[in-house]
Amino acid sequence: MKKNIIIVRGGGDIATGTIYKLHQSGYPVLVTEIANPSAIRRQVAFSEAVYEKSYTVEGVTCYFAENLTRAYELLKQRKVALMIDPDGAVIREVKPAAVVDGILAKKNLGTTMDMAPFTVALGPGFTAGVDVHAVVETMRGHKLGRIIYEGNAIPNTGIPGAIAGVAKERVIHAECAGILYGEKKISDYVQKDEVIAFIYPDTQGKDASGQEKKDGAFAVRATISGILRGLIRDGYLVTKGFKIADIDPRESEYENCFTISDKARCIAGGVLEALLHAGILPE
Template identity: 25%
Template sequence: MTHSRLNSRIRASQLPIAVLLGTNEIASAVAVSLTGLGYAVILCHDPFPPVMRRAMSFHDALFDDRAVVDGVAGKHAETPSEIAAVFSTPGQVVVTSLHLTDIIALHPIKILVDARMQKHRVTPDFRGIADVTIGLGPQFTVDINCDIAVETRPAKNGTVVRSGRTDAPDGVARALGGVGAERFVYSDRDGRWHTALEIGTRIFKGVVLGHLDGQPVPASLDGVLRGLVRDSTLVPAGVKLLEIDPRGANAKWTGTDERGRDIAKATLTAIRLRALRPAIKDVGAGVYYI
């Protein structure tokens, strides 16, 4: 199918396009909400940081595995015809390795949300690529590299930022079952990660959960695997390999969580706020409103 035919298929369905950068649980929670509002949603994979909470996200659809979040299904698509096929069925989102530039060439974008959660990397200016560009988390400054932003730091999670910049990361992990950073295991080196375990597995402190660059990686505490980087993933040093939920019978590792839903709700609020505010852009010697 040509790009023009894809354009026609999407226009015929009257679905506005929303692109999410990232396939993690935050991007997926936002994707679920946007799908509920009638957007055709495309999630673009970025390898950094590796996705850990895979059962709470659409990430595994990238490998043609089942990926369902709160009743919405993620489907892998890499070509115009595959993307059109996904959108022909309600309640589905596209998960792709295509780059943003590839998507722009296919169809105009209504909403662009950077949900990659790249806390320490410089973020490019995405303004003008879509009608509304939204940054989630650190490294965003309104009217510099996004139109509007949303805080993701625990103390301000879900706060819409209409001017200025989002908070820098503070390195403090949100407590879960009374446990903070101790529930995460980080990579101590670059290497290939291997594990035979599945998310949702009951594990115990000291048990080897996988190997990074051939070195064993033990569990930091008792609990249930809430997050686990996919087997055979190449990871850099200093990223989260896994997360352990210490809450016992109350452990949860599938579907959206409260944090993700709050961020998704704030993202929808940001879209509405931006729609109510005329944006002024320079055009030669004059200005125009959009």
């Protein structure tokens, strides 16, 4: 069995930056996810392995493991393994050197200090020294990536960090409940007000007043012009207010759709520093 296994809870784009860096630094990494991940920046999210059975980001492939035996086999081969384990039950069996909560739910969904000798959480919702041993700041700005050993990260403002001067407008939320199907694909250039997806209301869906319909569906329109950097998977059942898309206003940043973001890399650096500071070394 591998020593110093790091379990990362969550495989979205921010957590993927940490998973990538820890793997490249020599740590065995086991990722745990829910059964239906909702990553927006899917091109750079290892959580896509839940659907695709394997997923590659910047040359590193994450493999889906049906059980812990298979996960151990992958780790022995120096590969990133991912399991469906929303409650963290596998943590007790693995006894990892550290647990990283990369769910970014803006609240604690169950990570505790006694899960491992060292625990790290990304972003708000945790108190360092109480819930976990350390918290890494996720708010864009001067403190991004900073390690907090006592206290909390900056509270969630509900407003995305600005890119090229654009903040709230670059993120799109569902205006009704239903099943989403994209009209555009990630990396497409879109104009403001252009239709990028349709939401087909399910039996519990509510009307979105004034929205254009297509065979009973509601149109999702681009809020700004730019590169469609993220869009939730086709067939995903969304609720009203659910984050479904992300547009980068920088027209020249096409490659950003396929590479780990500066924010994710900075946060990953904080996690790596915290592990090394705690004396948890790569194999």
